[in-house]
Each structure stands twice: as C-alpha cells, then as structure tokens.
Amino acid sequence: MRKYDVVVAGGGVSGSIAGIAAARAGAKTLIVEAGGFLGGTLTAAGVGPMMTFHAGHKQAIQGITDELVQRLRALGKSPGHIADATNYTYSVTPFDAEAMKLELDLMLQESGGEVLYHTMLAGAEVSDRRIRLLTLCNKAGLSRITADVFIDATGDGDLAVWSGVPFTKGREADEQSQPMTLKMKMRGVDTGKIKAYIREHREDFPRMNLDITVMDSAARLSVIGFDKQFREAKARGEISIPREDVLFFETSNPGEIIMNTTRILGKDSTDPWSLSEAEIEGRKQCRELEIFLKKYIPGFEEAVVVSTGPSIGVRGSRQIKGVYTLTAQDILAKRPFEDVIAHSGYPIDIHSPDGEGTATEHLEWGAMYGIPYRCLITNEIDNLIVVGRCLSATFKAQAAVRTTPTVGAIGQAGGTAAALAAKGGVPVQEVDTGRLQQTLVAHGAYLEL
Numbered sequence: 001m002r003k004y005d006v007v008v009a010g011g012g013v014s015g016s017i018a019g020i021a022a023a024r025a026g027a028k029t030l031i032v033e034a035g036g037f038l039g040g041t042l043t044a045a046g047v048g049p050m051m052t053f054h055a056g057h058k059q060a061i062q063g064i065t066d067e068l069v070q071r072l073r074a075l076g077k078s079p080g081h082i083a084d085a086t087n088y089t090y091s092v093t094p095f096d097a098e099a100m101k102l103e104l105d106l107m108l109q110e111s112g113g114e115v116l117y118h119t120m121l122a123g124a125e126v127s128d129r130r131i132r133l134l135t136l137c138n139k140a141g142l143s144r145i146t147a148d149v150f151i152d153a154t155g156d157g158d159l160a161v162w163s164g165v166p167f168t169k170g171r172e173a174d175e176q177s178q179p180m181t182l183k184m185k186m187r188g189v190d191t192g193k194i195k196a197y198i199r200e201h202r203e204d205f206p207r208m209n210l211d212i213t214v215m216d217s218a219a220r221l222s223v224i225g226f227d228k229q230f231r232e233a234k235a236r237g238e239i240s241i242p243r244e245d246v247l248f249f250e251t252s253n254p255g256e257i258i259m260n261t262t263r264i265l266g267k268d269s270t271d272p273w274s275l276s277e278a279e280i281e282g283r284k285q286c287r288e289l290e291i292f293l294k295k296y297i298p299g300f301e302e303a304v305v306v307s308t309g310p311s312i313g314v315r316g317s318r319q320i321k322g323v324y325t326l327t328a329q330d331i332l333a334k335r336p337f338e339d340v341i342a343h344s345g346y347p348i349d350i351h352s353p354d355g356e357g358t359a360t361e362h363l364e365w366g367a368m369y370g371i372p373y374r375c376l377i378t379n380e381i382d383n384l385i386v387v388g389r390c391l392s393a394t395f396k397a398q399a400a401v402r403t404t405p406t407v408g409a410i411g412q413a414g415g416t417a418a419a420l421a422a423k424g425g426v427p428v429q430e431v432d433t434g435r436l437q438q439t440l441v442a443h444g445a446y447l448e449l
Contacts, residue, residue: 004030005422006415007134007147009121012040013404014388014411015153016104017064021415022151023113024064024443027422029415030145031108031115032136038104038115040155042404043097045313046183048258049220049249050404053081054090055345056366063445064107065408069093071103078252085215085222086208088360089346093405094220096252121154124162129382129427131163148422149383151414156270157318157390165378165386166321169270171395176353178315178399179242180267182282184259184289186303191221191250191257193299204228207245220250221257229296239292241285242355246297256306261289265355269314282312315351315389315402322392323429324374331369331400332361339433340370340447341413341440344406350399361396370448371401373433376414382427387414409445416440 006022008015011033019031031038041047050069053061059081072078077099081091108115122142123135133146152159161167170177195215198205205225215221226246233239247260262285267278286308293300319325328348329335345368348361363369375392376385386392387410389402401407417436421428441447 001133001144001146004028004145004147006149006151006418007032007145008151008153008415009134009159010040010153010155010388011035011038011115012153012155012388013042014407014414015040015151016108017408017411018151018153018387018415018418019113019115020064020107020111021412021443022419023108023111025416025419025439027419029113031113032119032121033115033117034120036117037101038108039097039100041313042095043101045311046097046185046258046307046309047313047404048094048097048251050093050095051084052089052091052346053093053405055343055368056090058366058368060343060345060368060446061405061409063409063440063443064412065405067444068100068103068107069095072096072099075099079219082219083214083217085218086224087214088224092222092249094250094252121158124159126163126381129380131381131383149385149418149428151418152384152386152390153388153411155314155388155390157320157386160320160378160384160386160390161318163381163384165380165384167318168321169318170316171353176266177268177317178351178353180264180269180278180282180315181260181313182262182264182279182286182309183313184262184286184305185256185307186259186300187256187306188303189255189257190299190302191255194221194223197298198223198225220252222249223247226297233292233296239288241288244356259289262286263351264312265353269317275312279312283308316395316398318390319398320378320386320390320392322375322386323377323379324372324392326371326375326391326393326397326401328361328394328396331397332363334363334367334369337370337372339373340449341373341376341436342371342406342409343368343446343448344371344401344409346400346403346406348396348400350396371410373413373417373431373436376410376417377428382429383421385414385418385428387411412443412445413440416443
C-alpha cells in the first residue's frame with residue numbers, strides 16, 4: 001500500500017491548486033482524479049471564462065491560480081484578465097482549455113507532486129477521528145492508499161461525507177440546489193456582427209448595464225441578452241429552457257464562444273441516476289440552442305458546435321458542516337476573520353432552482369470579503385481538509401465563493417495547510433493559522449491581514 005504525506009481526492013481547479021501548493025510546501029503529494037486531466041469544470045465541463053480575480057482595481061486572487069493564467073498568457077493561450085463586457089463583475093479571464101490541461105500537468109510535476117488519473121474513490125476507512133486509508137477503483141481493480149492528511153476536492157464532499165462529516169444540501173428550505181448547466185462550445189461566430197447588433201438594439205440587453213466603450217475595448221466578447229428573440233422562441237415552443245436570456249463568452253480563441261444558457265432543474269449531482277438524466281437533458285437543450293442561434297441570432301449563421309460539456313457543470317450540492325459556516329451576512333458585511341485564507345470580490349449569484357431568474361447581491365464597488373480557514377476543517381476528522389465549492393457555507397454564501405478563481409485560492413490555502421499539518425504531525429484543527437497565512441503570502445497569495 002502506497003503512503004503519502006497528502007492525498008488530494010479530486011483534480012478540479014481547487015484540487016489541482018491544492019496539490020501543487022502541498023507539494024511546493026514540501027509534502028509528498030498525490031492527486032487522485034476520475035478523469036484523464038486536471039482542471040475540473042474548466043477543462044472537463046467546458047466552463048469559461050474564469051471570473052473574477054478582482055475587487056475593483058485590486059487583484060484579490062493571486063498566487064498559484066494567477067500563476068496558471070500568466071503561464072497561459074505567455075503562451076498566447078489567454079489574453080489574461082480583461083474587462084467584463086457585460087459589466088456584471090470586474091474582470092473575466094478567457095483561456096484555452098487544452099493548453100490549461102498541459103500547464104496544470106507541468107505545474108504539478110515541477111512541484112514534485114504526482115497524479116493518478118482514471119481513478120475514483122470507492123470508500124474510506126475511519127477510526128479514532130482519522131481517515132486511515134482510501135479504497136480506489138481503476139483499471140487495476142481495487143487498491144488502497146494512505147496518507148497523513150487527506151484533502152476532499154471532490155466538489156460534492158464525497159470523502160467528507162463517507163467519513164462521517166455532517167452536511168447540508170442545497171437551499172435550506174427544501175434542499176434544492178442551483179440548476180446544472182451543460183456548456184456548449186461553438187466556433188465560426190462573427191463577433192463583429194454581434195457587436196453591431198448590440199449597438200443598434202440595446203433594449204434587448206437589459207442585464208448588460210451596457211457601456212459600449214467597455215464592449216469595444218475588451219479583448220474578448222461577453223454577452224447576456226437577446227431577450228426578445230429568446231422570449232419569442234419560447235412562445236413558439238422552439239425553446240424549452242427555463243431561463244430568460246442568452247449568455248455566452250468568447251474564449252481565448254477569437255470567434256469561439258462558450259454558451260452558458262442551458263438550465264437543468266431538480267437534479268442531484270450526488271445521485272448517479274439523477275446526474276445521468278441531467279446530462280441527457282443538457283444535450284437536448286444544447287440542440288435547441290444550436291438551432292435557435294443559427295436561425296435567429298446575427299453572427300451565428302455559420303457557427304458550428306465543437307463540443308458540449310464534456311461533463312455537465314454543477315454549481316452546488318452538498319456543503320459540509322465545518323468548524324465555522326460562512327454566511328451571506330459575513331460576505332455582505334465584509335466580516336473580518338483572524339484566520340482568513342482567501343479573498344474574493346465575486347457577488348452572491350444564485351441561478352434560481354425553481355426556473356427563470358438569477359438573483360444577485362453585489363457588494364459596493366471594489367469591496368471584497370474573506371474566507372476563514374475554519375470553513376475548510378471539521379469537528380469530526382483530524383486529518384481532513386475540504387476545499388472547493390463544498391466547503392462549509394450556507395446556500396447563499398456558497399453562491400458567491402463557488403467560482404473558479406475563488407476556489408483556486410481556497411485550494412492553495414487547503415493544500416498549504418495540509419502540508420503544514422503533515423510535516424508538523426498535528427491535527428488540521430491545530431495548524432498555526434498565522435504561519436499558514438505567512439506561508440501563503442510567501443508563495444504569492446494575496447491576503448489582507
């Protein structure tokens with residue numbers, strides 16, 4: 001049985017950054033990933049762009065997550081952080097997903113960390129408040145692995161829940177989660193034609209708070225609107241998607257867009273049967289969108305679909321009950337935390353679990369909030385750290401901290417803390433948060449202390 005200092009379950013954005021951070025901090029580290037590459041939603045679910053690294057003009061998220069962006073930028077695979085043409089948030093960060101896969105591989109290898117692809121968790125053994133080993137399932141069958149500290153980066157909190165950590169799921173009133181979305185990537189889109197239409201029909205884009213100068217100066221296009229066409233297509237029965245408008249973003253590659261418009265309601269990503277149904281429904285909605293866009297939206301006449309997914313995007317499911325639960329009040333009041341390990345300026349952003357509508361609560365311009373280390377650890381397990389969207393937070397708070405730059409910053413904190421706990425031989429609850437913060441800053445993270 002192989003033994004590591006730190007084992008990370010899940011190689012998504014947060015897990016990848018956590019693994020790199022733990023290895024850079026001197027821990028013998030392994031990432032266990034069900035797919036064949038790192039990057040999670042950004043590379044396996046077609047999500048893009050990343051948003052947002054900023055709070056006003058201040059870059060609130062730096063460190064390893066930003067290092068990834070700068071490496072892609074140096075390769076011509078990302079324009080870097082650019083203005084959000086919809087004016088929803090401060091910046092967006094387009095990227096080439098294929099290039100991101102390789103850069104994450106390289107960053108992990110350079111750090112000294114390892115990865116085991118095409119491998120899923122099949123169980124955990126727990127005794128005396130510690131995870132003793134994991135059972136893994138892959139082409140070699142079942143095997144076991146152990147570590148001093150484990151990081152749950154599964155997105156759904158699988159390892160934590162299997163280890164006996166209590167959790168909530170979805171909205172407190174009825175356990176309904178935000179809808180899933182299957183992304184669709186299209187090429188051959190005439191963005192110049194789209195911009196020309198927007199200039200002449202601003203009334204069809206009420207949520208863009210339209211500033212034409214921002215749209216024209218942004219290196220890539222971001223659009224939310226075409227309300228009239230979408231509404232009329234729904235009335236004709238051509239569109240069944242339960243949302244009110246069309247949302248898409250241009251990637252790092254000009255003329256290539258990611259469509260973020262499908263909305264799959266009432267499905268549960270922790271139930272494999274429900275998740276399978278969601279994938280099928282997502283593809284049906286993408287086909288509707290393809291026909292609609294090519295028929296009614298200027299600029300899409302010659303566009304072709306190059307991919308859906310390949311996996312559906314999940315906004316939320318389980319939230320662990322950690323030592324501390326982050327609340328919407330904490331975010332909106334910008335409550336200070338002595339054990340802060342990451343900041344974000346992204347608003348509370350809730351896609352309605354009931355159908356149409358997206359509820360947003362913005363902080364004042366330029367404000368940012370903190371995320372405490374206590375949201376990453378539990379009262380039950382002494383060698384478990386939870387990173388990513390399943391950290392300890394209420395439904396509304398999670399809707400703010402779930403986006404990829406923020407979970408990347410959370411991952412760097414979790415990976416660094418795991419290395420400190422493993423090397424120091426202490427429970428994760430006893431990690432010196434002052435030393436953790438100093439290490440994060442030394443490794444490029446931004447913290448207001």
